[in-house]
Amino acid sequence: MDFTPHTDAERKEMLADIGVSDFKELVKGLPLYEGDFKIPSGLSEGEVVRLGHELGSRNQAPPRLLSFLGAGCYEHYSPAAISALMSRGEFLTAYTPYQPEVSQGTLQTLYEFQSAICEITAMDVCNAGMYEGASALAEAVLLAVRETGRQEVFIPHTLHPDYKAVLDTYTAEASVQLIDVPQRNGQMDLDFLRARVTENTAAVIVQNPNFFGIVEPVVEMGPIVQAAGAFYIAVVNPLSLGLLTPPGEFGADIAVGEGQALGIPPGYGGPYVGLFTCKSKWLRKMPGRLVGQTVDVDGKRAFVLTLQAREQHIRREKATSNVCTTTALIGFCANFYLTLLGKQGFRDVAYQNLAKSHYALDQFRQIPGVRVPFGDSPFFNEFVIQTKVPVENLQQALLEKGIAAGLSLKKWFPELENASLWAVTETKTKADIDHVAKALREVL
Amino acid sequence: MDFTPHTDAERKEMLADIGVSDFKELVKGLPLYEGDFKIPSGLSEGEVVRLGHELGSRNQAPPRLLSFLGAGCYEHYSPAAISALMSRGEFLTAYTPYQPEVSQGTLQTLYEFQSAICEITAMDVCNAGMYEGASALAEAVLLAVRETGRQEVFIPHTLHPDYKAVLDTYTAEASVQLIDVPQRNGQMDLDFLRARVTENTAAVIVQNPNFFGIVEPVVEMGPIVQAAGAFYIAVVNPLSLGLLTPPGEFGADIAVGEGQALGIPPGYGGPYVGLFTCKSKWLRKMPGRLVGQTVDVDGKRAFVLTLQAREQHIRREKATSNVCTTTALIGFCANFYLTLLGKQGFRDVAYQNLAKSHYALDQFRQIPGVRVPFGDSPFFNEFVIQTKVPVENLQQALLEKGIAAGLSLKKWFPELENASLWAVTETKTKADIDHVAKALREVL
Amino acid sequence: MESLIFEKTQPGRRGYVLPALDVPSIDPAAVLPALALRKKVSELPEVSELDVIRHYTRLSQLNFSIDTNFYPLGSCTMKYNPKVCEQVANFTGFRSVHPLQPASTVQGFLQVCYELERMLSEICGMSEFTLQPSAGAHGELTGLLIARAYHKYKGNARKTVIVPDSAHGTNPASAMIAGYQVVNTKSDPKGRVDLKALKAVLNEDTAVFMLTNPNTLGLFETQIKEVAKMVHDVGALLYLDGANMNALVGLIRPGDLGFDIMHLNLHKTFSTPHGGGGPAAGPVGVTEALTPFLPVPRIRKTEQGFSVEETAPLSIGKMRAFNGNSLILLRAYIYIRCLGREGIRKLSETAILNANYLRAKLHDRYQVAIDEPCMHECIFTSAKQKRFGVKTLDIAKRLLDYGFHPPTIYFPLIVEEAMMIEPTETESKQTLDLFIDALNKIADEAERSPEILKTAPHSTPVRRLDEVKAAREPNLRWRSVPVKVSNPPTPAKT
Amino acid sequence: MESLIFEKTQPGRRGYVLPALDVPSIDPAAVLPALALRKKVSELPEVSELDVIRHYTRLSQLNFSIDTNFYPLGSCTMKYNPKVCEQVANFTGFRSVHPLQPASTVQGFLQVCYELERMLSEICGMSEFTLQPSAGAHGELTGLLIARAYHKYKGNARKTVIVPDSAHGTNPASAMIAGYQVVNTKSDPKGRVDLKALKAVLNEDTAVFMLTNPNTLGLFETQIKEVAKMVHDVGALLYLDGANMNALVGLIRPGDLGFDIMHLNLHKTFSTPHGGGGPAAGPVGVTEALTPFLPVPRIRKTEQGFSVEETAPLSIGKMRAFNGNSLILLRAYIYIRCLGREGIRKLSETAILNANYLRAKLHDRYQVAIDEPCMHECIFTSAKQKRFGVKTLDIAKRLLDYGFHPPTIYFPLIVEEAMMIEPTETESKQTLDLFIDALNKIADEAERSPEILKTAPHSTPVRRLDEVKAAREPNLRWRSVPVKVSNPPTPAKT
Ligand SMILES: Cc1ncc(COP(=O)(O)O)c(C=O)c1O
Ligand SMILES: Cc1ncc(COP(=O)(O)O)c(C=O)c1O
Numbered sequence A, B: 001m002d003f004t005p006h007t008d009a010e011r012k013e014m015l016a017d018i019g020v021s022d023f024k025e026l027v028k029g030l031p032l033y034e035g036d037f038k039i040p041s042g043l044s045e046g047e048v049v050r051l052g053h054e055l056g057s058r059n060q061a062p063p064r065l066l067s068f069l070g071a072g073c074y075e076h077y078s079p080a081a082i083s084a085l086m087s088r089g090e091f092l093t094a095y096t097p098y099q100p101e102v103s104q105g106t107l108q109t110l111y112e113f114q115s116a117i118c119e120i121t122a123m124d125v126c127n128a129g130m131y132e133g134a135s136a137l138a139e140a141v142l143l144a145v146r147e148t149g150r151q152e153v154f155i156p157h158t159l160h161p162d163y164k165a166v167l168d169t170y171t172a173e174a175s176v177q178l179i180d181v182p183q184r185n186g187q188m189d190l191d192f193l194r195a196r197v198t199e200n201t202a203a204v205i206v207q208n209p210n211f212f213g214i215v216e217p218v219v220e221m222g223p224i225v226q227a228a229g230a231f232y233i234a235v236v237n238p239l240s241l242g243l244l245t246p247p248g249e250f251g252a253d254i255a256v257g258e259g260q261a262l263g264i265p266p267g268y269g270g271p272y273v274g275l276f277t278c279k280s281k282w283l284r285k286m287p288g289r290l291v292g293q294t295v296d297v298d299g300k301r302a303f304v305l306t307l308q309a310r311e312q313h314i315r316r317e318k319a320t321s322n323v324c325t326t327t328a329l330i331g332f333c334a335n336f337y338l339t340l341l342g343k344q345g346f347r348d349v350a351y352q353n354l355a356k357s358h359y360a361l362d363q364f365r366q367i368p369g370v371r372v373p374f375g376d377s378p379f380f381n382e383f384v385i386q387t388k389v390p391v392e393n394l395q396q397a398l399l400e401k402g403i404a405a406g407l408s409l410k411k412w413f414p415e416l417e418n419a420s421l422w423a424v425t426e427t428k429t430k431a432d433i434d435h436v437a438k439a440l441r442e443v444l
Numbered sequence C, D: 001m002e003s004l005i006f007e008k009t010q011p012g013r014r015g016y017v018l019p020a021l022d023v024p025s026i027d028p029a030a031v032l033p034a035l036a037l038r039k040k041v042s043e044l045p046e047v048s049e050l051d052v053i054r055h056y057t058r059l060s061q062l063n064f065s066i067d068t069n070f071y072p073l074g075s076c077t078m079k080y081n082p083k084v085c086e087q088v089a090n091f092t093g094f095r096s097v098h099p100l101q102p103a104s105t106v107q108g109f110l111q112v113c114y115e116l117e118r119m120l121s122e123i124c125g126m127s128e129f130t131l132q133p134s135a136g137a138h139g140e141l142t143g144l145l146i147a148r149a150y151h152k153y154k155g156n157a158r159k160t161v162i163v164p165d166s167a168h169g170t171n172p173a174s175a176m177i178a179g180y181q182v183v184n185t186k187s188d189p190k191g192r193v194d195l196k197a198l199k200a201v202l203n204e205d206t207a208v209f210m211l212t213n214p215n216t217l218g219l220f221e222t223q224i225k226e227v228a229k230m231v232h233d234v235g236a237l238l239y240l241d242g243a244n245m246n247a248l249v250g251l252i253r254p255g256d257l258g259f260d261i262m263h264l265n266l267h268k269t270f271s272t273p274h275g276g277g278g279p280a281a282g283p284v285g286v287t288e289a290l291t292p293f294l295p296v297p298r299i300r301k302t303e304q305g306f307s308v309e310e311t312a313p314l315s316i317g318k319m320r321a322f323n324g325n326s327l328i329l330l331r332a333y334i335y336i337r338c339l340g341r342e343g344i345r346k347l348s349e350t351a352i353l354n355a356n357y358l359r360a361k362l363h364d365r366y367q368v369a370i371d372e373p374c375m376h377e378c379i380f381t382s383a384k385q386k387r388f389g390v391k392t393l394d395i396a397k398r399l400l401d402y403g404f405h406p407p408t409i410y411f412p413l414i415v416e417e418a419m420m421i422e423p424t425e426t427e428s429k430q431t432l433d434l435f436i437d438a439l440n441k442i443a444d445e446a447e448r449s450p451e452i453l454k455t456a457p458h459s460t461p462v463r464r465l466d467e468v469k470a471a472r473e474p475n476l477r478w479r480s481v482p483v484k485v486s487n488p489p490t491p492a493k494t
Helices: A008-018 A045-057 A080-086 A104-121 A133-148 A161-171 A190-196 A218-227 A238-242 A280-285 A312-318 A328-365 A391-399 A430-443 B008-018 B045-057 B080-086 B104-121 B133-148 B161-171 B190-196 B218-227 B238-242 B280-285 B312-318 B328-365 B391-399 B430-443 C049-060 C083-089 C107-124 C136-154 C170-177 C195-201 C224-233 C288-293 C326-362 C383-388 C392-401 C429-448 C450-454 C467-472 D049-060 D083-089 D107-124 D136-154 D170-177 D195-201 D224-233 D242-247 D288-293 D326-362 D383-388 D392-401 D429-448 D450-454 D467-472
Strands: A152-156 A177-181 A201-208 A231-236 A254-258 A274-278 A291-295 A301-305 A382-387 A419-423 B152-156 B177-181 B201-208 B231-236 B254-258 B274-278 B291-295 B301-305 B382-387 B419-423 C128-130 C160-164 C181-185 C206-212 C237-242 C261-264 C284-286 C298-302 C305-309 C378-381 C418-421 D128-130 D160-164 D181-185 D206-212 D237-241 D261-263 D284-286 D298-302 D305-309 D378-381 D418-421
Touching (some): A008 D429, A045 D083, A045 D107, A045 D326, A080 A328, A080 C083, A080 D049, A104 A274, A104 A291, A104 A328, A104 D049, A133 A161, A133 A201, A133 A231, A133 A254, A133 A274, A133 A280, A152 A161, A190 A218, A201 A218, A231 A238, A238 A328, A274 A280, A291 D467, A328 A382, A328 A419, A328 A430, A328 D049, B008 C326, B008 C429, B045 C083, B045 C107, B045 C326, B080 B328, B080 C049, B080 D083, B104 B238, B104 B274, B104 B291, B104 B301, B104 B328, B104 C049, B133 B152, B133 B161, B133 B201, B133 B231, B133 B274, B133 B280, B152 B161, B161 B177, B177 B190, B190 B218, B218 B231, B231 B238, B291 C467, B312 C170, B328 B382, B328 B419, B328 B430, B328 C049, C083 C326, C107 C128, C107 C298, C107 C326, C136 C170, C136 C206, C136 C237, C136 C288, C160 C170, C160 C195, C170 C181, C181 C195, C195 C224, C206 C224, C224 C237, C284 C288, C326 C429, C383 C429, C392 C418, C392 C429, C392 C450, D107 D128, D107 D284, D107 D298, D107 D326, D136 D206, D136 D237, D136 D242, D136 D284, D136 D288, D160 D195, D181 D195, D195 D224, D206 D224, D224 D237, D237 D242, D326 D378, D383 D429, D392 D418, D392 D450
Parallel strands (some): A152 A201, A201 A231, A231 A254, B152 B177, B201 B231, B231 B254, C160 C206, C206 C237, C237 C261, D160 D181, D160 D206
Antiparallel strands (some): A254 A274, A291 A301, A382 A419, B254 B274, B291 B301, B382 B419, C128 C284, C261 C284, C298 C305, C378 C418, D261 D284, D298 D305
């Protein structure tokens, strides 16, 4: 099944109008591929749906799978109204709103997205979305390095390993020096920062909650970074901001984050939306698109892409970033989520995450063979445990009971023996938690 | 979770504006229920979705279940574009188009539905949809009885038993006499009709293909019915009309049918759409809504509900029917289906049903222990077999292999020992058919 | 405006293709008799998937709908239809289930139906419900056939059904189909039952008295218990047209008031979407004495799970093929599970509050038919606008220009120039205030420039339609070859 | 126009509620340090689900989109996005999968990714692809970092990336981020590579030459093999910006032309919906020599099924968290499985046919930048309209009144007053003819009443916007309390 509408008769007629007798004349002399493409024959829609069902059934997924995986991607309730709106063709099949007169739907929704993200982060400005969290962080670091002219960037040891990897990739060639900030009881070592952050420091990064789920001393860090005139860059889980001090209130110059927690399906890795916010003094240095409010010739309020002089299509190699298409529709999703939950619901969801994860850890603690390495450190909705058996064994045993255990940390933190990272969100009932605790007890 | 928007403050303000201090004043003196409603507490959306998943997973359904059930409800491919359109709020949440100026979407789509159904049935007119097939037939019979002033109605023994049951219910009090027309080799006995149809006959009904899947001698019947001045009423499977002589060409006065086959999900029984078509001479006697083309004051083409003088809201007890709300949205679905399949696709799907069911019967025939009672009679996409073991045993054994066997006919046709009715549509691959044949062989 | 999809046809174009045939192809003529084979091909559209999506997406935008506009259509309960109900109804485990599957394979669906029936019975104070009827009118017919079977069982089917003049047209129409003579009875000035008038027509021939409560003027039948007594005294049954149950759920139980039979409109009270005129569902509830007559199948809860009872000796039989509009029932089930016992009361309280708010705010500028506290809807008239030559129709059409769907107009028939406004409980005070503003502006316009109203609407995709032409020269379908219309054309307007 | 959702707020109103907490409640202050706790609540909207649905449904209707309008935006490949791809992407078995699940639990998704990668490699004639990049520009950066890693591995990272002046802005921007200096090179009069100019800048410092083919004038680089040779002769790599692959799929394989690295835009060529500016996916393909440098993870097919390789010694590392925009990849996979080997060729042939048809039909009234057979798009200018004072912008805006989305305008930069029209293969002759009619009428209007164009659009939800005001007085967010804008207001227009 292809999606070309022409009949043979029409093709002929069109070729005649063009003045050629055969399509080949239009590509005469071009190096056409003579071989046979080794891809399967086309399928009809019915076959492809069946194929989709087959392939989909070879994945395990919630709600059948009871999953405690988090680590930067979380299972949250996503209101049904969101997908109803996201599937509307007018949103789904529009391009970037280059013609504002016929794109007010996209533009106003993005403006509302920017506004909502500013509200939750307490930052001055927010762009219309980045690819996802990790590359948004990389862009923030590039901005800091560019603006300060300095090279040292402090990276918490407790930063999400993928974010660290992406920073490595993005800065590999930029003579940036990434300095690992050690952890103490799962938190950044402030003494280390006090000792090492200087006027050579371009930026200090904090992730809050950090990869271990632990809440960092973000407020205390501020003066240390600011004293050195460095950029204070925060990576936040937006969902935690219903409860946690937002980056705009702990002095962050730039706050980025992964928007996935805001009602966006895990989808095996994407698409998500990267959040990028900053103080207004960095407005003209920001990457990505910005939607602004203005008026039309009749004086009507209207929205438009603005401050494009930062962008690649105008500034080319002098642009603040290379991004072009990002993730407008996923930004919509985040915006719909924040709007539906609203002022109170946004606090509620953060609170429930806190309560459920704490209940879970309280249960886990009581299981012989479970150790809590960062027992005293405050955490939001995930935590690390160490078990007397290797995490792989645990995973396998729980999988047989339909449970996806917490993530094994071996790959990145070999120093934490048999450690795993468990996320417990509002989607887990008390019964679910008791069930997994029982299962753990049986396995250990 | 309820869906009332008011805050307490607003409620108070509104009560004050009304001039009462408490809601109770508005219902003062009314016999309010003092007890506690014994229904569960309200659930949040997240809980209800989880409940839905749980309940849904306690049903078996295609594509996991390989089903050969038909008998008036068929599994067909339904193009993805259909549900994309049907979920649009503007279609889904509009009322009956009483205000045509702001309902052209509904009205034009219904007009196109009427047109498409007229095209496939070759009938003169079609209304905007009835509840479903069986009650549409009942309405047709009531019309015939009313218009002829006669009481005898001939019902094929091979009519869908539910349709027969509904006719019984609808005509129980109307002193209508339902006469059973015996079958011969699975078809209506024409000699019986020749002998018995007279000027006392209000209507003769034919179902094509009939309940056994068999194609009836619809053309041959025409003159017998017409000679008696009776109504020739056809019940058709619209999907078969890609291949079979349409009622408009075999002289039916009224043709009704179940629209479900036209891309509508089985949905455990509904909602479907009843098709009701007739010769134009019965136009003003038709039940249900009709959309007509007209112009607006500016001369623009526009569509409107018309000939409402037939309907209950105008004529009350003298109306042609009591129906009011029927199934507009499901009519849309049928229309989208016919439009997407189009002229050629509509023939293709009928043809594939024919080919697949014939292939299946060819395989089944070869299985020892399978007998084909109506072996020589032509059939469309389902057929009856008799097996050496009771159908219940067969069903149970196949169900364990993930197969829903054909329908047991014991309840309605005890004379056909161990008979089952198998539908094989275009959704069954050769592999599926070979698979079930193998399974049958193992079981028998 | 969009052209017809048929006019977009291009011979040979395809919008959907099937899998290639993977079984031996056969010649239809070899397996089917020549007479059985279609000769002339149907002239269905030949268009692409894009053509279809674009055509109908654009068409859809020509509609007003709850999702886009306030839609206070009286008697229709155009409340918000929660998206979660749609989401669950689209699960494959519900959508793709065949109605004849063995009970063991549909336990989830049976549970939904069973529990829904129990909840509806509890909400209405009835003994049992049948979920089979496909809409309100279908429910009426079901209920009347149950009544008839009951009377017959008692020895006399009786002859008449009494219907108030304020009733919806489906009531008398259903009575007729059920084989009864319809006796109309006058309402009192407030649209309530006139006890004297009722008394005059009630007798041993009366099978059923059909009542809408709150009545179609939005008022509660305060004498309902007397009415019930009178009806029962002659051995007749009292039927409730439950179209207005949005005023009662969680507050008042019809079964407690003396109703013997009632139908619900799930597509009104229980928020299943209207779809431009259906699908719907019209479950019928009865008191215990009438349960033996309910249609089959019945769903039973047993030790081994849920089972389907296919026959019952006194049952009226089946009202339709299969079991009912299950996906609609499922939506209503999910809706009630969302609301729960607290939510259903809040529903009706808010519906009543909203209607009374509109009454209070509008009654200076618009005549209220009966100015006393109303239930979930309120009837206004254009009496105050009459002297400017403005009719209810004009006000309704002008509302379109303000982006509001008009109320139900010219119903109930007993109120001259009626405008029946039902705001429902899901609309906010802000929306109601905007609507009030618009109606006030229209009242100003009626005084100052009535022409604007009489020629309204002005900003809709099409303007007022020539309905006479539509009826006189019926054009009910596209035709591949234009044919002579069966009725000769007559001048469009008189 | 709709007010902002923030302006519809009503304190205390709720649009969604969570399940009641079923674990012991805790005091946040008891488990979190005081400084970690948020003090000031976010001023998010307080609205109902109905408010949200109505607000955004209405907003959505203000958009043009493929589903509602012809959208011939050059370089953007706004083709029809089949609904079946959306349907499959919404299956729970794909939607709800966590990116860190064990490989054994995601075999279906791994198969999708693996097979997609193989098919893209085959279509492009490249050795392997990475599916990780999130969009075209992200792919460019990935490709350039691969090039850099490769050169470094060879002993010298080199210094420059050469970019033609006709290139898309992302090319130089990506080169910059990859740590290269950008050397711009002039195109020949047909927008093709000027071999002399290229020769002049190519040297041992050149890391990569980035080329778009067909170029941004819609023309095929006929000297591509010479170009490749020149580039390779200095040890540099040839990069293809694959944004225009809609002209080539199934016809010509970039790998066969000498390209070493390329990216695809799945949201263009492979029909994943644009969503108003993403999501997207920009897979990068490389020749065999470069495969060791591809980002991790890599998916491998083994005897035991599909597995994920997390590290590779020479890999550039990761371009983003997790594995990629999997639900977008899935859509593209389904799309290619629909088309199959026959369909991909028909795709590009039809895209080319449609573009040439517009060229042939429009070139009387509009100047064609280079009047020779084009590939999938064609660049026109407003040169013929200049003498009436009409610019490309005016023509574009006037098209809106005719219900068509305008072409891409003012790109490529090397064509004055460019209008880049890309019809795509999914639009019918009928639609193209209507578009041609509209452009012809606009050409008439330009001659007879240019004012209509200069003040266009006239029928859109809003009219021309004050973009200067937007930039000078940035208002980028709603605020609960209006604050002084950071830039002092200046007169709106100069
Ligand atoms: C009072 C009343 N009774 C009966 C009905 C008929 O219900 P339905 O349209 O579902 O058949 C309606 C619906 O409009 C109504 O308002
Ligand atoms: C020629 C060309 N190159 C690169 C890009 C950038 O692609 P993306 O927007 O996916 O980052 C585009 C998209 O507009 C383009 O047209």
